[in-house]
Structure formats: C-alpha cells, structure tokens
Amino acid sequence: METRLDRDRFMKHCRDLAYPNKFLVKKPDSGGGLALIWKEDVRLEVINYTENHVLAKVVEDTGFQWFLTGFYGWLKSCQKHKSWALLKHLSSLVTGPWCCIGDFNAYLHSLEKLSNHPPQEKHMEEFGDALESCQLINLGFRGYKFTWNNKRPGAANTRERLDRAVANKEWLDAFSECSVSHEFSHASDHMPLLLQIGKDNRLQGRVARGFKFEEVWLLSEECEDLVGEAWGRSGGGGASLVGINNKILHCD
Template sequence: MVCFLMEILLDKEGFVQLYDNLPFPNQIIVKYPDSGGGLALIWKNDVKLEVISFTTNHILAKVKEDDGFEWYLTCFYGWPEANQKEKSWQHLAHLKSFIDGPWLCIGDFNAFLSSFEKLSKHPPQHGQVAAFKEALDLCQLEDLGFRGYHFTWNNKQLGDANTRVRLDRVVATKEWREKFQLSSITHLSSHASNHLPIIPQTKSFSLNRFMKDRKFKFKEFWFILDDCEAMIRVAWDRIGHGFASLSSIKEKIETCGVDLFALGSGRSNLDNEEIKQMQKMIETLNEAKITAKNREEFLVVSKQLDELLLKQEIYRAQRSRIS
C-alpha cells in the first residue's frame, strides 16, 4: 500500500513526530523552508518502491510487482496560480523524459479537462482546458475515470461564491492500463479537507480476518467507552465479596474479560455502522448546495465523526501492537 499526501504543512521531523504510529515505515517528505504546502509519499514494507526524483511539485518512483513487472509512479502537484499553469505542463513533459515503461500519474493537477468538471458562476477558461488536454496527449496519459462524487475540490463558500472542481485525478499510459485492466478509482467523501481522497486499486483482493487467540488482553480503547467502568464493577462483584483468593481473582479477571470482549466486539461493530452512516451524511452534505444551516450541520456531524474515528484509531493501534 502506498499513500500520497499533498499540501502538508509539516517538515520531515514534524511529520514523523505526528504520524510515527502509521503503519507506513517508508517515507519521503518534500518540504522546503519558508515554502507553502509540501508533499509526502509513504509506503509499506511489502511494496518494492524506489524513489527516482522529487521537487515540491512531484515525486517520481519506480514500482516493482511480485511477478517482476515494473512501472513508474508520479505523484504530481500542479501550480495553482492561473499564470503559472504552463509550468505544470512543461514539468510533466520533463518527467516523461525519465519514463521508460508503463506510467501512472496521480495528484492534484490544479486543472480540469472539460466545462462539466467545474461548477461555478465563473465560466471556465477554455484555453487552460485545452492546454491541459494537450499536455496529457503529449505524455500519452489518459484519464482512468472514477466512482463517486464528480468534484474533488470544494471551496466551502456559501451560495453563488461556492466553486466545485475536479482538480484531482489519476491518469496512465496504455501499457499501464493493459497490465492493470481491472483497476478502479474511487472518490471518497471527506469532512476534514476541501479535497476528496482518491483511492486507486490496481488489483482485487480478499482479506479474511479471524481471531486466532481469544485470550483476554485488556484493550486501551475500552477506557473511552461510556459503560466500561460499570461493566467492570458488575463483572467483578459477580464473583464473591470480601477477601479474594488468587483463584477467585483469576475468576474475576476471566469474567471481566468475557464481558469486556463482548462489549468491545459489539461496540466496535456498532461504531463501524455509525461511522458509515456519518460518512454517508458527510457525502450528502458535501454534494448539497452550501447554506448556513447545512454548514452548521456539517460541523456537528464532522465533530461526531472525528470522535468515532479517534476511538477506532486507538482500537486499531492497540491491535497492531499485540498482533
């Protein structure tokens, strides 16, 4: 698994301090002093990836699959200023000179390919649209399409000031598309950014999860469940009162373990359903016309979703430590 982040405000040291618990031990952070947002590419150990070059507008890497197939990955960030767009296309053409094989390019191009990819009272500049199309044609890159909401960026402004554009996309050469014919691109909903996350999947997989060891291990995330303390008290008092022998203490712990495991498992599934429901609400609110009322609702749902995601993060972090 590979993850590309854009417009990060942290340098390498700050990034490591804040995200050192992520299951991505390999990383390259591109952030120059006194510059704006930077780029970050992080990947897991099972990905064979070699970084070739980088600037504040790109990271170029070569990826090797398990079957020996090699392809190039470019994580791209286009110049956002209107009078700097040509720099993006010159830079993309320059990167092509390093490519000797199948090529996939993903990122925020800060440009769009048709008038249907922009929703705003301000009309699109057709010269910029044509220049983007020409740049992709010269590099032999084609859009891979997507599933999900059409626009990937939203300025979150009210009424006529609102603008939505498909700025983020995935493009690839014919050789790459022929190798990964079952690939798919999905636009996810987001409550914490004005960009939607994009998930490219280059192959299908199934993940069978099961618990091999049901021994009782206290889980940190139980602390943040409202009924945790009461559950422990009830379970503990269920086995005798007064002086407790070692055997009765062991039995108490086992009883607590059974009850807490049931509580944690049930609540985890419940939280997953709540998260899905709130993500669906966020998606609906993102797609709706922005008003003062639904903006307030968006903030409330976002706060609730953050709290649930925090619980889920603590739960998963402990599972990764004990697995």
C-alpha cells in the same frame, strides 16, 4: 500527497500508520510539502523529485516494474504552463508502464467546474494537449464528481475536479481492473483519491460486479454507437429504474 505539516509534525502524526517508509519534500517558504509513504513489503525506489512531483519505480513480486508519479500542479493561472512542461519532462524520463496521480490544479472539461465564474477554455485545452502529448489516459472515477470545494456559501461557492489519476496504455494493459474512487474527508477541502490496481486475479469472479461508468470509454469512437444500439435493442421498460437497468445490461 500534499501535506501542510512540516517534517517533525508529519512524523509525529503518522508514526503509528502501517507505512514505515516515508519520503517528504519540503516546499520552500512553507511549512508543508509533498509526502509519499508506503508499506514495508512494497518495493519502491524514489527516482527524482521537485516541490511539485515525486517520481518512483515500483517492482512487483513477479519482477514487473512500473513508474508512479505523485503530481502537484502550479496553482496560479500564469504558472500553469510549468505544470505541463514538468509533465512532458517526466514523460521523457519514463520507459514502460506509468501512472500519474495527484492534484493537477486544473480541470479538463467545463462540466468539471461548478461556479458562477466560467471555466477557462485556454487552460482546459493546454491540460488536454499535455496529456495527449504524454499519451496519458484518464482512469475515470467512482463517487462525487468534484474533488475540491472552496467551502464558501451561496453564490461564492466553487467546486472543481482538480485531482485525478492518469496512465499510459502499457500501465492500463497491466492493470486492466484498476479503479479510482473519490473518498470523503472532513478535514481537507480536497477529496482523497483511492487508486486500486486490482492485481489480485484470484478475487475476480467470486461476486457479481455492479455497473460502473469509466471515463476512459469516452475515448473510444465506438462508444456512442454502441450505447445507442444497446438502448434501442433492449426493448421496453421506459424510464423506470428496471427499464434503465435492462438497457445498461445490454451495453456489457
């Protein structure tokens, strides 16, 4: 995660957390930087880092190994190419399941920006090309659509989805029940991301699961046809909530 605290203040404010392991990367000419914290029973090894990323290897109790990257993209438009060069470099270092999560300081689609200023097509294309080159897939999300808000009033307000989690197919195959939630924060202009990998299979099936839309479904060529077929097959109900719910059930 990104922090605006220096090392001493970070250690002071986080000393009572149930995360005794802490790794901090100080940002040059700034009091803050990046921080990675983890619990005592988590087997994690930091492999390398810069002021824009931390790459770690996680070993599960079963011996299964996967890679985790905390990512912070360059903010200025003229430097965004550095973000994608770094992402591609990290991809060359990783062999096996890989998940990358953080503030990319970029959005993928025009619908991920709400502002009087139009989205920059070139930056969206470059971000998408980088993810495709690294074979990284969006994990989708639950919650409010935008993760960043400049908190300015009226027409000056801008909201964007700058934070996300992506992973390669090997990681998705291993953690097929994963989910990402956009959480509320009263202190930051960013919404925290909560990634749940859902590795405890014993909890599955005990309660009925509600419907959730996964952004990754949009990558499937069959998605539109499947939804169209289910919508037409589900019969009446119209646009009422009951009718819409029945149509959604036919998509399962």
